[in-house]
Amino acid sequence: MDDEFQKKLLQQVEQLENRIALLERNQHLIAAGQRRSTLRGLWRRPPMWTFEQYPPRLLNMKSFQPAPPPPANAPRIAMVTPSYNHAQYLGATIDSIVRQNYPNLHYHVQDGASIDGTLDLLKSRGDSISWRSERDAGQSNAINLGLAGTDCEIMAYLNSDDMLLPGTLAYVANHFMTHPDIDIVYGHRVFVDRDGLEVGRAVLPPYNGKVLQYADYIPQETMFWRKRVWDKIGPIDESLHYAMDWDFILRAQAVGFKFQRLPRFLACFRIHDAQKTAATYAVGVREMGILRRRSLGFDPTQAEIRRAIAPYLALQIAYHYGYKFGALRY
Template identity: 80%
Template sequence: MDKELRQRLDQRLEQLENRVALLERNLDLVAAGQRRTSLRSLWRRPPMWTFEQYPPRLLNFNAFKPAPAIPANAPRIAMVTPSYNHGQYLGATIDSIVSQAYPNLYYHVQDGASIDGTIDLLRSCGDGLSWKSEPDKGQSSAINLGFAGVDCEIMAYLNSDDILLPGTLAYVANYFVSHPDVDIVYGNRIFIDREGLEVGRAVLPRHDGKALQYADYIPQETMFWRKRVWDRIGPIDENFHFALDWDFILRAQAAGFKFVRLPRFLSCFRIHDAQKTAATYAVGAREMGILRQRVLGFEPTHMQIRRAIAPYLVQQVAYHYGYKLGLLRY
């Protein structure tokens, strides 16, 4: 068998694996939807991993707590958006960051040579951000390129289809200034559809380092960290294309850095057909297996994972319904 034919067969096999994995995932979603009110459905599909929880509705930005005052000694925040052919969503992502009017912000879009009108959009943004469009080796590579040589105190990346909620940068900056012992923060998330309409919310309990070894429950789009974390554990591992954020999180946890879940909605996670989370599900399953093997010393079964994270899932369900009933306010 010649090399070219083998490569084509390997590519075809990977496509089939992705389709099978997506089919399994969709069957789980259908099953969970049919038993939405049962305890079994909560076990199979906890609220924090159920994207479409109710019919689409307008997201009322005025309903959130007002942004705190920006501290006088506002720490320098560096944010990077990796982008490739997401021009239809990128404008909202950029606006959600620039409109925060944070005075000490470095914001950069690292585009992978898009061909969908992204370049024209970036040219129209003026001086509100820096950007570069060039071929890269994927999302991990783009993030590392965007952060290369940046001088800052706080770091974060926001994908080109997600958005920050108003006041997030001021809130995060205030928290870091008043809590010098904290290294990494994250918060609650909102799910939006391709039109930007709200379809769900995820309210998280306090950080649980043990559960994190089995499953990545941290919403990447809400996560910020001090540069000392990056300097110590290194940049994003470009060998990962799906679980890159979980790898970074686990390396930070292993290094002893302190995590805190903030009691606030910080960002919105967009659900759409071309989303990487769905399109590379089989790749993600393999990468998550690699990380569990590295951290735990073995690759647990699905039942072992469920049992290990069960206490955290119970708390999450309690927080979810506590928020829905108005007992918790964010």
């Protein structure tokens, strides 16, 4: 090999090495940019408010804690489902409660005179549930009608498109019996689509009362409370049609009732096009503004809201990935 040829070959090798180094550097920059973009995306929309996190898949009940047995002398639980033209989902909601086989349950469906087949569905259930179908003044009014005068120790409502996970009632009852100082409980949630397929999960950090004044992070479908809460603060505010659960929570917090996030998945929140949460968002913005002003004594800016809830959101992201990678188990 002559010297000239060898010199050219070495130059070509050097040029190739430089190009590889440049490509590797660009790859690192792209990856870093993607990581920053992912982090910004998580910050803008954390997992607990990201409903569709992965392609739909069957809801694997074996992935959750096994259902506990009901407690001896099980406390009476009263639940109501407010319903209006939700026959498509109502059957699954009813089944998720009845199949708990909880021995001391009063379950009532308060329907707003539906015209979509709901009546036939309710009639087909025979004596397995209590129900009434009549015109009402909206969801809040239906909840109050269903729970009015109920003889019970624990109360809750489950919307007509959501579902309880197996063992939830027994678990909640056991917890209330062994923790007499706790007044309101809630837990982790699963997101399902219109077909009941799982599309996401929300793992929540422990209760934070200060953050709750700025944003409602408590999954309503997982929430249960002692009747003494209802007796003290009164029923659902029927002037509210979107944020009535947050209003109930804030009123309970304001008078000193004690909250606890339970370390368990308790219920499924269904995502679909016709759900009230999406359809009445403008109403929700107005109602949430009213509740923040009442709770805080001023109207916070969006920047103030973000600053106030930032530590909780960061913690929720940590819980999400801790659960995803097996460091946390529920």
